[in-house]
Amino acid sequence: MTTKLEAALAHADAHINDSLERLKTLVSIKSISTDPAYAGEVRKAAEWLVADLKTLGFDASVRPTTGHPMVVAHDGDAGPHVLFYAHYDVQPVDPLNLWHTDPFIATPITGDDGEVRIHGRGTSDDKGQLLTFVEACRAWKAVNGPLPLKVTLFFEGEEESGSPSLRPFLAEAKAELGAAEIALVCDTDLWNRDTPSIVTSLRGLVGEEVEITCASHDLHSGMFGNAARNPIQVLAEIIASLRNPDGSVAVEGFYDDVAELPADIAALWKRLPYDEAAFMAGAGLTTPAGEKGRSVLEQTRSRPTCEINGITGGYTGDGFKTVIPAKASAKISFRLVSGMDPVKIRAAFRKHVTDRLPPDATVTFKEHGGSPAVSVPTDGIHLKQAAAALKDEWGNEAALIGSGGSIPVAGEFKKILGLDTLLIGFALDDDRIHSPNEKYDLRSYHKGIRSWLRIIAALAA
Structure with a gap:
């Protein structure tokens, strides 16, 4: 196996420019899933992937859904069975005037530090990450023939638009996709430029829209001021009541099912190189908010949050209107x-709001999705094999870290397919995903391919 791995690594190195050209081709397809005008481009991306996978010997096909298509492919008939997931759709590119290059032309730019960065929409999220695994399979098969394990590829075309077709598709394809032993997802970050990571927990999400109504119509603030209930003030007071003076969330029962970070993981996190001041400075901030007595790393990776994402009311146009x-x-x-129930938290929040409504104020709620947190056992054999493989490639121990974000597919894999997921990605936190001038370091792309080759060999062994 060692000789085969070394041969595959050498092939990946020798053909990195060919791999880059394939990334350029995929990036050029405008697979914006949230805009119906690009539905044809989304399908074009799926068809390109299928055609490319067939050249590698995969049994690949475009699978229709009620929305954008999925891509499913199989190869290998011996060894452990893995399910690799990524998404080929991308975010819109607006505002276009802020891009320094054409967002759909993957443009390598050499920085002052000598590093090459590939600019373009989807280079990091998630086309470049998707191709790291495909290119690893390509390199292995080019020099060794059959893959050393069974591989099922599952590429989604709706991740950036809420995955409306994901759950019914997984339920329908449960027997086919759930035959794997472990799921692999490449849609996360390195810990830092030289340290790989495996995400062992993802936070869940509850989204709520609250609308407070008082008067039957807008009122003149001179004629009705003081006497009329102001819904903006009511809403502001309710929002202010969501936090305690110590920064904790004040919703009753919010922490009932929240456990402390396991001691072994807490010890590992303390050993990780992490600069709180630099993290805050990257956002133009100096002083951490939130729960007092908790590190920034804890707050962003392992603690539950409550955040106000937007607020509207009254006249917000140019000039002034006394209303x-x-x-x-x-x-x-x-x-x-982990442990928190989205249904319970939503109900507790709504009770918190309704309990604080004064006379003449009513409330309506609109649900914007809900998913539980996901955690992966840190003592599993697949995780240990992947961590060892990553250390061999990067020279540093892989960080076993929680993610502050939410990747619902991992929860669906567990709930519907019964599969744990290893989240291994090679992006950097300055890749500007979802923003103008998205980029992916060529080093991340190259070492991502090499990392998957090592993980494939490790899992097969």
Whole structure:
């Protein structure tokens, strides 16, 4: 196996420019899933992937859904069975005037540090990450023939638009996709430029939109001021009540099912190179908020949150209008950790709001999704094999870290397919995903391919 791995690594190195050309081709397809005008481009990307996979000997096909298509492919008939997931759709590129290059032309740019970065929409999220695994399979098969394990590829075309077809598709394809032993997802980051990571927990999410109504119509603030209930003030007071003075969330029962970070993981995190000041400075901030007595790393990776994502009410145009609005609304999200029930948290939040309504104020709620947190056992054999393989490639021990974000597919894999997921990605936190001038370091792309080759060999062994 060692000789085969070395041969595959050498092939990947020798053909990295060919791999880059394939990334350029995939990036050039405008697979924006959230905009119906690009539905044909989304399908074009799926068809390109299928055609490319067939050249490698995969049994690949485009699978229709009620929305954008999925891609499913199989190869290998011996060894452990893995399911690799990524998504080929991308975010819109607006505002276009902020891009320094054409977002659909993958453009390598050499920085002052000598590093090459590939700019373009989807280079990091998630086309470049998707291709790291495909290119690893290509390199292995080019020099060794059959893959050393069974591989099922599952590429989604709706991840950036809420995955409306994912759950019914997984339920329908449960026997086919659930035959794997472990799922692999490449849609996460390195810990830092030289340290790989395996995400062992993902926070869940509850999204709520709240609208407070008082008067039957907008009122003149001179004629009705003081006497009329102002929904913006009501909403502001409710929002202010969501936090305690110590920064904790004040919703009753919010922490009932929240456990402390396991001691072994807490010890590992303390050993990780992490600069709180630099993290805050990257956002133009100096002082951490949130729960007092908790590190920034804890707060962003292993603690539940409550955040106000948007607030509207009254006149917000140019100039000034003296009005008491009839309505005010806010969008509020909760990130959940393992053990927290999205249904319970949503109900507790709604009770928190309704209990604080004064006379003449009513409320309506609109649900914006909900998913539980996901955790992966840190003592599993697949995780240990992958961590050892990553250390061989990067020279540093892989960080076993929680993610502050939410990747719902991992929860669906567990719930519907019964599969644990290893989340291994090679992006950097400055890749500007979802923003103008998205990029993916060529080093991340290259070492991502090499990393998957090592993981394939490790899992097969």
